[in-house]
Amino acid sequence: MSDARQRMVARAAAEITPGMVVNLGIGLPTKVVNHLDADFPVCLHTENGLSGIGPTLSPEQADRNLIDAGGAYVSTLPGSAFFDSAVSFALVRSGRLDLTMLGAFEVSQAGDLANWKIPGKFSPGAGGGIELAQKARRVVVLTTQTDRAGNPKLKAECTLPITARGCVARIFTDMAVIDVTPEGFALCERAEGVAAAEIAEATGAPLALPAGDIPTF
Amino acid sequence: MSDARQRMVARAAAEITPGMVVNLGIGLPTKVVNHLDADFPVCLHTENGLSGIGPTLSPEQADRNLIDAGGAYVSTLPGSAFFDSAVSFALVRSGRLDLTMLGAFEVSQAGDLANWKIPGKFSPGAGGGIELAQKARRVVVLTTQTDRAGNPKLKAECTLPITARGCVARIFTDMAVIDVTPEGFALCERAEGVAAAEIAEATGAPLALPAGDIPTF
Amino acid sequence: MKLPDKTTTLEAAVARIPHGATVMLGGFGVPGTPFTLIQELLRQGQRGLTLIKNDANETGMGVDHLLAAGQVARLITTHIGLNAHAIELMNSGRIDVEFCAQGILAERIRAGGAGLGAILTDIAAETELAAHKQRVEIDGKSLVVETALRADVALIHANSTDPFGNLDYVATARNFNPLMAMAAERVIVEAERLLPFGTLAADDVHTPGPFVDHVVELGALSEEYAIVRR
């Protein structure tokens, strides 16, 4: 993982406050767990049926029956609980999930999220992503600021099929922390060594800048 | 319990065949359990959350947390399971209950059952009775042939609020075993010493008689 | 990471219930009824409550105390036949009672806990219970819309809890408790024992901790929990 991504993940970890129930989506968000201290009070949820995820295990240490929704071998903590898939999403839909961190193909300035389908290229199904995006009390996105071709992933409108509308509150990228406000994207923080103008350039919609100094991470 | 009722209950017990899942309603039906042998393979269900009801216990032997839906202290068998009220009725509604035996205020010749409300006199709520009557694969009724005033409980039409329509397959009374057929009530068996004419007299709708001898119980 | 601690006192937990709240209460008869939480609610005296409970216990027990104290405006239930006092209050119009088929009450609560809007069912479709309910045609069949129920507060009786609120129930004291423990904005649990973290096997938890807000350990159980001799 590049240094910029590492810092993005470390910064995103600070989004988690004590006592929260949190679901970390597949991919980059999963790495956030490495930035949580052993005595930090938090409950990590995975939609295949576990609250209280413990550290990831190597194949040598793994329990063949204990994975997270991304297929990684994980462990339990004192106070973990297993449940079926209906209960797992009941928790999500009924407002018991305080925060989810998801990946994205595109985020619109209205907070619409597209992260499950690229017609003609990638259509494996949405899995549990729609319910996480639509029902977590707070949805934040971890993504690179641009795609591999250098095109902005933050856009005026999503062009890909929507996962959920108006759901994204905040975006952590390798360049910046950006909030979705009623007026659109607003820059909160910039990565060390990245100028606000570069971030605005790499954003596909207007980006409001804060008055005064922009904190760095 | 009168001798006639005892025989009715014993006769009803023969309705239970090996391997069935059975719910015995509150009142007379509960007594059927006394006629099932220790090695008879059957699973008794109670809607407050137990499959595999064992013998009834006295207050001295009772577990304060283990009752049936009628409030009697019961026990478990090797192979019993506890579950919540949603699972308990899922079992009923999804066709896993082979047989229920219920009490009745009235049964119509179309098999309609009224057993939960007497407007102005008795309206404690239907409890789980509607789902048992509507969804058990086979519904049989245990009742006296007439009410305390001597009026037939088997009628052309129910006059009381309905529990479920067309649900009753067979009725066990202190006088007879009567089937509900597409043509209406049909006498199957008579209690020892009771003439068919007496039964027809105590039935509030036409009663078809079998050709030949009428078996007794 | 470690799991958060939700233990609190009886008084502080029940003080979170406002006047006019909708309150779900576990229990089917005596087993699973949160008698201690009910006694504290009686002591604190919140009024204008809507209660959702399978039954009304018996006269002089459990929720009947709240009925007698005039704290209850409305009751959503399945059967109150063991409480003549509740029937009298209903018949005289002093409380408003809504009856539901028992399994449908369970499903409406579960639907609330599962974040669904409603369920569609044929149960009671031909009875007066569904006479005024919305219908929807599905595959040519007219089904009754039974809307999801949620509450401001659920009062739950558990056998064991850990500090995070992972719960288990015993025997037929389970009944409506795990359903209600998913279906309220604030879930308050009384438990017969508070176990240290890690004592409850993760496979044997009946209600996962994320659904629970406050846990209170019971001391010696009052007479109301005991065997009823009739």
Add this chain to the structure above:
Amino acid sequence: MKLPDKTTTLEAAVARIPHGATVMLGGFGVPGTPFTLIQELLRQGQRGLTLIKNDANETGMGVDHLLAAGQVARLITTHIGLNAHAIELMNSGRIDVEFCAQGILAERIRAGGAGLGAILTDIAAETELAAHKQRVEIDGKSLVVETALRADVALIHANSTDPFGNLDYVATARNFNPLMAMAAERVIVEAERLLPFGTLAADDVHTPGPFVDHVVELGALSEEYAIVRR
């Protein structure tokens, strides 16, 4: 009274599945997938099947054997991203795939198991997944009708069973198994161990025996059940 015995052989159990059957299969990835029942279904060769399963396992594992053998006409699922072969069959039109949001698939199956007709939800209402689904207005809100799913047969992987079919599951091998074990006309269970009556505590049963039709005890587990090294 004693509880009935439902133990049978692998061959006899799977022989109850007809051609053209709708078959639910437990599992989320490897944990909880009934690999042995699937192998026997492959051997017996029933065709024209509709499968309902969270995922399509990985290429060369589990249900992928049935896809490769041409036994499957249709798949109702949530995510098949780990099985490139399944995606290829879908894209070339050789199987028909219906995608559901994962928790909604769980609820549709549960609704089938609970004898309900449908659930009403706002999940995916703004997405193409719900574009052609019936809507119902409840309290001014337009909700999606998600119909209940039932199957002819459910294939379940359990940790333990007793002869009556009381089941428990372990860790994340639970997933869809207890839901599917309620939602089929014929429920067939493979269990890692068959326990004598009374060994499973009545409070710790995850699927009560009345839902189950046939139980088969597994011998030594095949390689498919093992840790996947990527």
